[in-house]
Amino acid sequence: MELELSLGVSPALAKGTAMHILTCTSAGDREGHDELVLELGARTAKGDELDNLKTSMQPEDVQEEDLYQGCPQPTASAETGSVSSSLRVEVPVRQAAKDKGGTGFLEDSFKEHSTVTPRQNSDIASQLNLGPRQVAIWFQNRRARTKLLQTKEECENLKRGCAALTQENRRLQGEVAELRALLTNPASFTATNQSSVPFGTVQRGPPGPISLVLGTPRRKC
DNA sequence: TTGTGTTTTACGACCTC
DNA sequence: GAGGTCGTAAAACACAA
Numbered sequence A: 001m002e003l004e005l006s007l008g009v010s011p012a013l014a015k016g017t018a019m020h021i022l023t024c025t026s027a028g029d030r031e032g033h034d035e036l037v038l039e040l041g042a043r044t045a046k047g048d049e050l051d052n053l054k055t056s057m058q059p060e061d062v063q064e065e066d067l068y069q070g071c072p073q074p075t076a077s078a079e080t081g082s083v084s085s086s087l088r089v090e091v092p093v094r095q096a097a098k099d100k101g102g103t104g105f106l107e108d109s110f111k112e113h114s115t116v117t118p119r120q121n122s123d124i125a126s127q128l129n130l131g132p133r134q135v136a137i138w139f140q141n142r143r144a145r146t147k148l149l150q151t152k153e154e155c156e157n158l159k160r161g162c163a164a165l166t167q168e169n170r171r172l173q174g175e176v177a178e179l180r181a182l183l184t185n186p187a188s189f190t191a192t193n194q195s196s197v198p199f200g201t202v203q204r205g206p207p208g209p210i211s212l213v214l215g216t217p218r219r220k221c
Numbered sequence B: 001t002t003g004t005g006t007t008t009t010a011c012g013a014c015c016t017c
Numbered sequence C: 001g002a003g004g005t006c007g008t009a010a011a012a013c014a015c016a017a
Helices: A051-057 A092-098 A105-112 A118-128 A132-184 A191-196
Strands: A002-007 A018-030 A033-044 A200-203 A211-214
Touching: A105 A118, A105 A132, A118 A132
Parallel strands: none
Antiparallel strands: A002 A018, A018 A033, A200 A211
């Protein structure tokens, strides 16, 4: 008897790349019970192994606690041959990013330099038990995230600047309207609107352009 | 529990040096 | 050609209803 269960189909699976296989094999009859052998492996849909999976998913490297971190471990019943509980494989990079201290080893490396040389890449990969490609992709995505955050920040600054300019524009338009009103009806220049046009008088001179003369503020007595 | 929005991982296409 | 960005899919995750 051999059961093959597909686990955690990644997007790559649909594109013909990676799939995790849990193989459940019946290895004979002992005292009336089948012995169940569970194998966890990784292979692509084409049957070849992937670089990242080689390093992170090889059965001999994988600790059970790592695989089922935060999840109930699956139990296999020899009586029924059924596998219960939900199976979930922690994305190794996610875990690695959390490990090695609070901010994460990868984050620390990124703070030092946002790009890594192939040498640094493989160093980090070996320290975190990840594939070099996983590390490279993590840095790519991290750079993209930084850029996105910067863009958002710039966008917010521009919005703020725009709002301030709009406000200033409104104020100036109001001033222009008041001054225009003064030009058409100077008699309306009362005490109330004097305050809104401080220190200014409108002079009507000889025919030609009308000028606004700014004076000095009057002292209160 | 479920629906929904966000984040993370991974990839292919394309670009640049 | 190596290594970068960009756009995207899908899984994982967070959280409100």
